[in-house]
Amino acid sequence: MNRSRNLAMVVGGAGVLLAFLAALVWRPDGAAAIAQPTTSGSFVGVATCGGTTCHGRSEADGPIVRQDELMIWQDESSPSGAHSRAWRVLAEPRSRAIAQRLGIGEATTAPMCLGCHATPAPSGARGGRFQLSDGVGCESCHGPASGWLSSHYAVGATHANNVSRGLVPLDQPKARAAACLDCHFGSADQGQFVTHRIMAAGHPRIAFELDLFTTLQQHHNTDKDYLQRKRRPNGVETWAVGQAMALERSLGLFVNPARGTEGIYPEFYFFDCHTCHRRISDNPNFEPTAVPNPGRPIPIGMPAYNDENMIMLSAAARVVAPQLAQRFDRDSRNFHAALAKDRASAVAAAGTLRDTVRALGNAFDGGAFSREATFAIVDSITSEAISPRFTDYAGSVQAVMATDTLLSALVASGYINDRTADSIRADVNGAYRAVRDPNTYQPREFRASLGRAAAAIRRLR
Structure with a gap:
């Protein structure tokens, strides 16, 4: 597939x-x-x-x-x-x-x-x-x-x-992300x-992932002439820059008073749909379907900010910008915690996190994404530090799209051949099937499926 x-x-x-x-x-x-x-x-x-x-x-x-x-x-x-x-x-x-x-x-x-x-x-x-x-x-x-x-x-x-x-x-990932995000994520302009x-x-x-959407919409050949006129594309860089700019855009819209609230409520666009849209029951034997998320220090029952891009950035930063990784994780947790206090605290924490995200985006833009770095990011996404955070549908979709993107980048760079990649597709497709329907999503089963796909890629390292 x-x-x-x-x-x-x-x-x-x-x-x-x-x-x-x-x-x-x-x-x-x-x-x-x-x-x-x-x-x-x-x-x-x-x-x-x-x-x-x-x-x-x-x-x-x-x-x-x-x-x-x-x-x-x-x-x-x-x-x-x-x-x-x-x-x-x-x-x-x-x-x-x-x-x-x-x-x-x-x-x-x-x-x-x-x-x-x-x-x-x-x-x-x-x-x-x-x-x-x-x-x-x-x-x-x-x-x-x-x-x-x-x-x-x-x-x-x-x-x-x-x-x-x-x-x-x-041809520049930042410019492309800025253009795509206006409609595929939202902008502060009227009408978008x-x-x-x-x-x-x-x-x-x-739903948005820059490299994957770029592939779907590509209408040019990356040939000798293209490379003479423009920069050489790098799918991993495009993915990483897209993740950073999506989160930066989200936080920028959240702190905008015209966008971050709706009447007496916060604008729920910013929150993970499935932390609210879960099965409920008055049956005394009913077991809540929520799974604890170590990346979100928030009270039980509180809607969680959609952190799909935060999870991916945390995985990438550990490999590409380790000097920023700890700062990013700290600021992410502080932002989640501030949401449980009041809007003023959340806006202040969002501003701090946004500065760190912008620094990450700058580190990714034009960065060296080597064969080793690409394999390491795949490992990071499925590591014990990251995979327990795949408790909700949106973050899991980003994880499988990222794994797909990274596998394709390894092929495009000549690090592995098409036949080898095709042999791994069955595992990647299994992870896609696990997120096919948000209403039947099971986080533990997803993590197992994604882990098998990552293990198949890791064996080629």
């Missing part, structure tokens, strides 16, 4: 894989504007990129780039086409039902939805060929093209020159933040 199908298994079907993961958006003021881009310029629309001399060919026979990128973007049978389906999915029965419950009118025109299900172009910055119905188009990720459109196909064009004109440098209300209305939970 390949990575695309495994992720589809986790998040609920390849047909809506990335389109439905893009967050529906809530504007508390009810205004009709959608998220403002961080890059200035106007949006020229997907059609502008679709010529056969540009990115609209039916075969990947371009002399420098593939030139069939739009065909990949439109692929109806693959997760790689999910961005192009993002707007259309709003007309489907599930989306219409969500919109009805939220009282926002038609999902296809609701600002709450368009911030992520379409390219977020302000009405005054839309060129003549721009269409919301294109969904998440080229410029959602690459930035509004008016400044760099002509320069990027000019004779002698350079990537650096295009970036200076407004092209988003997606999922809430507990929206999930309660039926929207899927947010």
Whole structure:
């Protein structure tokens, strides 16, 4: 089973894989504007990129780039086409039902939805060929093209020159993570933040892992020309940077008073769904399903902050940035403990933890992720220091996606061959099956399954 199908298994079907993961958006003021881009310029629309001399060919026979990128973007049978389906999915029965419950009118025109299900172009910055119905188009990720459109196909064009004109440098993990997180995790901008209300209305939970999602959406070849123009990609670095930036984003949104609270309650988006959504019973013989978590010093019965990225960062820091690992674990525990006190204490602890996370992200960015480091991170994820923290579904999903990513990175770097990796896939797939349904998740069984996958990888060390 390949990575695309495994992720589809986790998040609920390849047909809506990335389109439905893009967050529906809530504007508390009810205004009709959608998220403002961080890059200035106007949006020229997907059609502008679709010529056969540009990115609209039916075969990947371009002399420098593939030139069939739009065909990949439109692929109806693959997760790689999910961005192009993002707007259309709003007309489907599930989306219409969500919109009805939220009282926002038609999902296809609701600002709450368009911030992520379409390219977020302000009405005054839309060129003549721009269409919301294109969904998440080229410029959602690459930035509004008016400044760099002509320069990027000019004779002698350079990537650096295009970036200076407004092209988003997606070859850099930090820039890519920042772009992806806006919809796949949430942003402070109006129109790009999922809430507990929206999930309660039926929207899927947010799930994100930068390297795995990068693989699903890749529409370029990492060939000699690519390496001459851009940096060499490293899947482990991308994974680690993505984990750090996801947690930094989460903490930044949590401390934002407009995002961290909802009425008299905290905004439950930030908390692990399954610390509340558990089976309950008045039967005197009923056994609670909660498992003690050594990483969360909080009172029993209290919702836990979603710490899936904290667990992964703790595992990575032990290997890549040991000078920060103890500080990170201390600040993580202090943040969990502060949540049991009051919001002021939690906000202060979140700020301290965020500073440490930012330092970790800087340590990961451009870091040396060697063969030995990659194997060591796999060991760290399943070590006695980390694996007891896989007590809830979200953290366990991150763990199996990380193991999958690290295995693929070993193949991509030539450290192990495809045949050897395929022999390990059965164990990885077993771990995926353990997290297929959050309602039947069993943490002890998951840890055993993940441990077998890690042991199979460890034998190659």
